[in-house]
Amino acid sequence: MTVFPTLSDLLDNLHVVSIPMRVKFRGIMHREAALFEGPYGWGEFSPFLEYGPQEASAWLASGIEAAWEGFPEPLRSHVPVNATVPAVPRSDVVRVLENFDAHHTVKIKVAEHGQSLENDLARVAEVRKYLPEAALRIDANAGWSVPEAFDALQRLAEYNLQYAEQPVAGIEGLAELRSQLRAAGNPTLIAADESVRKATDPLEVARAGAADLLVIKAAPLGGVRNALRIVREAGMPAVISSALDTSVGLSAGVALAAALPELPFACGLGTGSLMTDDVAAHPLLPRSGALDVRKIEPDQGKLRVLAASEERRSAWVERIRAVHEVLVNNS
Numbered sequence: 001m002t003v004f005p006t007l008s009d010l011l012d013n014l015h016v017v018s019i020p021m022r023v024k025f026r027g028i029m030h031r032e033a034a035l036f037e038g039p040y041g042w043g044e045f046s047p048f049l050e051y052g053p054q055e056a057s058a059w060l061a062s063g064i065e066a067a068w069e070g071f072p073e074p075l076r077s078h079v080p081v082n083a084t085v086p087a088v089p090r091s092d093v094v095r096v097l098e099n100f101d102a103h104h105t106v107k108i109k110v111a112e113h114g115q116s117l118e119n120d121l122a123r124v125a126e127v128r129k130y131l132p133e134a135a136l137r138i139d140a141n142a143g144w145s146v147p148e149a150f151d152a153l154q155r156l157a158e159y160n161l162q163y164a165e166q167p168v169a170g171i172e173g174l175a176e177l178r179s180q181l182r183a184a185g186n187p188t189l190i191a192a193d194e195s196v197r198k199a200t201d202p203l204e205v206a207r208a209g210a211a212d213l214l215v216i217k218a219a220p221l222g223g224v225r226n227a228l229r230i231v232r233e234a235g236m237p238a239v240i241s242s243a244l245d246t247s248v249g250l251s252a253g254v255a256l257a258a259a260l261p262e263l264p265f266a267c268g269l270g271t272g273s274l275m276t277d278d279v280a281a282h283p284l285l286p287r288s289g290a291l292d293v294r295k296i297e298p299d300q301g302k303l304r305v306l307a308a309s310e311e312r313r314s315a316w317v318e319r320i321r322a323v324h325e326v327l328v329n330n331s
């Protein structure tokens, strides 16, 4: 990065927000995010709370890129997005879907800790019953073993899944599952998510031929330009997805999706619909199943209403201090 803010540049106009969610996701009901303004606009820093400074440093680099460098030129004006159904009980599926304005593509979370395959099958069946024509994809967040994933994907074959995202942990597991499915005549495509965004080398999946496509998130990959380079070098189709960000963070994902030469699948950037509120006066919410490519500025009133407690703000200031130091030492 050519331009790099000091710690006080980041802290001088820091806003920490806590946004209530409509539905539990990754076990949380409130999403916290730190936002800051630089010469090019606003950036977001919102690594999940369990991430240490090293892992979180890519997220800070992404927020800094947005605020101190801006985004590359877009190649399109709209980005089609999927609806996302968290691992809710079957009885909540329709309520969740109703929060999304279009349903051409739906991603359904499965293999949640403490649930059974029967819960997953019921959830997918409920989505299909409500949306007979939608393209369906599942995301197991590495929650299955290879035999469990094989069994689950055989039982889900009747839904003609668009793809299965990170069905198992690890690149070897993905490759093994993929060849078992093909040998059994099951054509379900395999997408890698955690195996890209949490890997020491994000290109390893591509080299190993362990997946058919990549799920790419701007923040954990260090920002839009770095993610663009990874997609280019991987030479594989990419689906851009959110990290459950505010509209500021989502706008980095949208900028990334808009700058990709090819965008064959709907992106997982419609997650604003899972939140009760947002920092922008006009949040990045899907219209007719797509997001506009546009710049996002938080609204001062929203920042006030959604402000986190003093205690949580201090925790984020400490976190930024530690993560900024990692970036400085790595540069």
Ligand SMILES: O=C(O)CCC(=O)c1ccccc1C(=O)O
Binding pocket: 026, 082, 083, 084, 107, 139, 141, 193, 241, 242, 243, 244, 267, 268, 269, 271
């Ligand atoms: O891709 C989507 O539809 C929504 C984004 C999503 O699922 C997600 C959001 C936050 C953290 C992890 C994930 C994930 O893809 O695993």
Ligand SMILES: [Mg+2]
Binding pocket: 139, 141, 165, 166, 193, 194, 215
């Ligand atoms: Mg995923």
